Amino acid sequence: MYALKNISIVYKRELKAQFNSMLAYVFIVIFVLLSMSLTFLLDDFFAPNAQDASLEFSFFRWPMWLLMFLAPAVGMRLWAEEQRTGTIELLLTMPISVWHAIVGKFLAALSVITIAILCTFPVVITVSFLGDPDNGTIWGGYLACIFYAAGALAITCAVSALTRSSVACLIIALSICFGQLLIAIPPVLEYAADNWGGGVADVLGSLGTWSHYTEMKKGVISLANIIFYLSMIGFSLFLTSVVIKSKRS
Numbered sequence: 001m002y003a004l005k006n007i008s009i010v011y012k013r014e015l016k017a018q019f020n021s022m023l024a025y026v027f028i029v030i031f032v033l034l035s036m037s038l039t040f041l042l043d044d045f046f047a048p049n050a051q052d053a054s055l056e057f058s059f060f061r062w063p064m065w066l067l068m069f070l071a072p073a074v075g076m077r078l079w080a081e082e083q084r085t086g087t088i089e090l091l092l093t094m095p096i097s098v099w100h101a102i103v104g105k106f107l108a109a110l111s112v113i114t115i116a117i118l119c120t121f122p123v124v125i126t127v128s129f130l131g132d133p134d135n136g137t138i139w140g141g142y143l144a145c146i147f148y149a150a151g152a153l154a155i156t157c158a159v160s161a162l163t164r165s166s167v168a169c170l171i172i173a174l175s176i177c178f179g180q181l182l183i184a185i186p187p188v189l190e191y192a193a194d195n196w197g198g199g200v201a202d203v204l205g206s207l208g209t210w211s212h213y214t215e216m217k218k219g220v221i222s223l224a225n226i227i228f229y230l231s232m233i234g235f236s237l238f239l240t241s242v243v244i245k246s247k248r249s
Contacts, residue, residue, distance in 0.1 A: 006096040006097070006100040006104070007100050007104045007107070009096070009104070010096065010100060010101050010103075010108075011104040011105075013104075013108075014078075014104060015108040015111060015112070018074075018108060018109065018112050023077075024074075024112045024115075027070055027073060027074055027113075028112070028116040031066055031070050031119075032119045034062075034066055035059070035062050035063055035066055035123075036122070036123060038062045039062065059120075059123050059141070060141035060144065060145070061217075063117065063145045064181070064209075067113070067117075067152060068174065068178060070116065070149070071113060071149050071153045071156060071173075072152065072153075072155075072156045072169070072170050072173035072174045072177065073170060074153065074156075075153045075157055075160060075169075075173070076156060076159075076160055076166045076167075076169040076173065077160070077166050078105045078109060078156070078157055078160045079157065079160040079161040079240070080163055080166045081166060083163075083164045083247075084164045084166075092244070092247070098244050098245055101244075102157065102240050102244065105157070106153065106237060109157075110150055110153055113146075113153065114146055114149070117142065117145045117146060117149065124138060134219070136219050139219075140217060140218065140219035140220065141216070141219075143221060144213050144216030147212075147213075148212075148229070150229065150233055151232040151233055151236075152173070154232065154233040154236035154237055154240075155173055155176055155177060155180075155232075155236050156169065157236060157237060157240045158240045158243070159173045160240075161244055161247075180207070180209050181209050181210050182210075183207065183208045184205050184208020184209065184211050188204065189201045189204060189205055192204055206228070212225045212228050212229065
C-alpha cells in the first residue's frame with residue numbers, strides 16, 4: 001500500500017503536468033486526426049469492395065508508425081526536463097524510492113498515449129454501423145497499440161534519463177524505435193535468411209517489434225508476444241533506474 005501511495009502521488013503530479021502544458025491535448029489531437037485521416041482517406045475505407053471488418057489492414061496498420069513518433073514525443077521530457085530545470089534533485093530528496101518515481105512517471109505518460117489510442121473509437125463505431133466487425137481482432141489491435149506504445153515509451157524513459165535535452169532524447173529514442181521495427185520487417189528478414197542463415201533471421205524477428213505487433217493486431221495475443229513487451233518495458237525501466245540512481249549518489 002505504501003508503494004502504491006507513492007506511485008499514485010508521482011502519477012497524479014506528472015499527469016497534471018502533462019495536461020497543464022497543453023502538450024497532452026496536442027499529442028492526442030494529432031494522433032487521432034492522423035490515424036483517422038489515413039484510414040478513411042488513403043485506404044478507401046468506404047469503397048463498395050472494402051472487406052476489412054476487422055480493421056486489421058485499413059486502420060491498425062497505421063498506429064504503429066504514428067506511435068513510433070508519439071511515444072518518444074510524450075516521454076522525451078519525463079527525466080530530461082527534470083534534469084534541465086534542476087527539479088530532479090528535489091524529486092530525489094522526497095521520501096519515495098526511485099522505482100516509485102519511475103513507475104509513476106511512466107504510467108502517467110502511458111495514460112496520455114492510451115487516451116489518444118482510445119479516442120479513435122469512432123472508427124469502430126463506423127465499421128459496426130456498416131457491417132459485422134470481428135470484435136476479437138479489433139480488441140487485439142487495440143492491445144497491440146497499447147503494448148507497442150508502452151515499449152516505445154519505456155525506451156524513451158531510459159534515453160530521457162541519460163540526457164538533459166528533450167530534443168536529443170526525441171531523436172535518439174525515435175532512432176532506436178525505428179531500428180527495432182526495421183530489423184524485423186519481411187524484406188530484412190528475407191535478406192538475413194538468404195545471406196546469414198535462418199537462425200539470424202529468427203533472432204532478428206524475435207527482437208524486432210514488427211512481428212509482435214502484426215501478430216497481436218490479428219487478434220493473436222500469445223504468451224510470447226506479451227513476454228516480449230513486458231521484458232522490453234522491464235529492461236528499459238531497469239536501465240532508467242540505474243541511471244537515475246547513479247545521479248542520486
